[in-house]
Amino acid sequence: MNIHALFKLSYGMYVVSSKEKDVFNGQIANTVFQVTSEPPTIAVSINKKNLTHQFIQKSNVFTISILERDVPMEFIGRFGFRSGKEIEKFEGIDYKLGVTGAPVVIQNCLGYLECKVTGNIDVGTHTVFIGKVAEAEVIKDGEPMTYAYYHQVKNGRSPKNAPTYIKETVAK
C-alpha cells in the first residue's frame, strides 16, 4: 500500500464554527463537501478531540466559511493550530452571528454556509456531521484556498487531529 495516493485527493480549506450557549469556537477543516443538491446538504469530518466537535454535538448547528487563497498563514494558524480550550478564537476577528446563532467568519473568506445537523456517522477518531444548508452567502469574488495550494505553495502543515494528517517523516 502506498499511502501517498491519498495526497492526490483535492480539498478546499474552511473555518468550521459552532457554539455552546453563548460561547463560540471555530477550527480549520479541509474535509467539507456537498452530499446532495436538493435540499443542499453538507458533510464535514471533525475530530472528536476538538472543541468544535463538542459544540456541534450540543448545538446541532455549524457554519462553514470558505477561505480565500490569499488568507494569511497567521490566520490559519490561529484557527488551525490553537485550541479553543486555550484561546478565545473570535477575539479581534471580523465575524457575524448567523441565522443559526453560530458565528460566521467573514474575514479572509469568499462566502459561507450555515447548516443544521440532520444526521451524523461515527467513523472512529472523527464524526462525519451531515447538515442541511439553512443560509448561504457570497462575500466576494476570488479564488478559494485549496489544500494543495496551502501545502505546495505556502508550505503549510496539517495538525495531528486532521483527517488527512500524515506523519512528517512520510509526508512531502
Add this chain to the structure above:
Amino acid sequence: MNIHALFKLSYGMYVVSSKEKDVFNGQIANTVFQVTSEPPTIAVSINKKNLTHQFIQKSNVFTISILERDVPMEFIGRFGFRSGKEIEKFEGIDYKLGVTGAPVVIQNCLGYLECKVTGNIDVGTHTVFIGKVAEAEVIKDGEPMTYAYYHQVKNGRSPKNAPTYIKETVAK
C-alpha cells in the same frame, strides 16, 4: 440565500467503481474525501439512482481512481454522462482487478484507493458510503483534475444526478 456560495467549495474528480458478481460499473464523482487518517478511511456520496450505488450496496466494496488534469473530456463523458445500464463502461478501458475484486481504472489516473464499506448514512437522494482503505497505489506523478478546473478551464458540465448539480439557468 445565495446558493452560489456552494460553487466556492473545492473538489477533485474521480472514477468511483464497484461490481456485482462479475459485472463492473464506474461513474464520475467529485464528492470524495478522507474522514480519518488512522485507519485511512474515505467517504463518498453516490446518487441512489446510479448503478454504481446498487453495486456498492451489494458488494460492499468500491474503488476511487484519481483523474489527472489532462484527462480527455470524452473519457469523463463516458463515465460521467452515460449509465452502466446502457453501456459496458469498462470495454476498451485500461483497468485492473483490485484486491477487493472491484475494477480499478488506470487510464488517465494518478493513483487509486480500494475501500471496504464500514458504514453508510442515508442523506435523501444520495447515500454517503464510508470505506476503510484496503489498498492504495500511486500510478504516476502529475496534477489531479479538480472540479474548478473542469468547470472553468474545460467548460465541463455536471450531470443531473450529481450532488453538486445546479440547474443550467443558475450555474455559470
